[in-house]
Amino acid sequence: MTSLLCFMLLFNIHYIQSSYLGRLSPDDPYIEIGKDMNLTCVLNNESVLKQYPNKKICFDAVSMLSKRNFSDKDITVINKTAAMLHVINVSLSDKGVFNCVLSLNCSNLFNKTLVQGQIVSVGLPPDVPSNLSCISYNLKKMICTWNPGRPTHIHTTYRLYWTIQ
Secondary structure, three states: OHHHHHHHHHHHHHHHHHHHHEEEEOOOOEEEOOOOEEEEEEEOOOHHHHHOOOOEEEEEEEOOOOEEEOOHHHEEEEEOOEEEEEEOOOOHHHOEEEEEEEEOOOOOOOOOEEEEEEEEEEEOOOOOOEEEEEEEEOOOEEEEEEEOOOOOOOOOOOOOOOOOO
């Protein structure tokens, strides 16, 4: 637990120091299992590349199970200061932190510089709840139960509204 906390603190400090370099979008996306995902990294300006000569825009991902580097075939260069990562058929194992980094080689991210990271959530849209049943106690308290359907794998909030007519 201590090593995880130290990693998070170091990650946050490094992120704060380099956050001016550019932007990774969309912000903290929710991606449906089986769909494709595009993340776009845009550097603030060309002077960023002058600060880090010979480096190019690359991507990596860190999940609870693994760390993944993406090769040039996964990345589309838009121009000198922008690139897009394309991940096909996203699965639960893709859930985690995706980073845009500057590096000499996208396959080996040794000596990388963080541009920005995003938390990517992967899951399924919620089903329509079924078997709704409610019991009212003097119109002051109501207890309801229902079957929410398949697991979504993302935080899902169910809200029930009722009125007296």
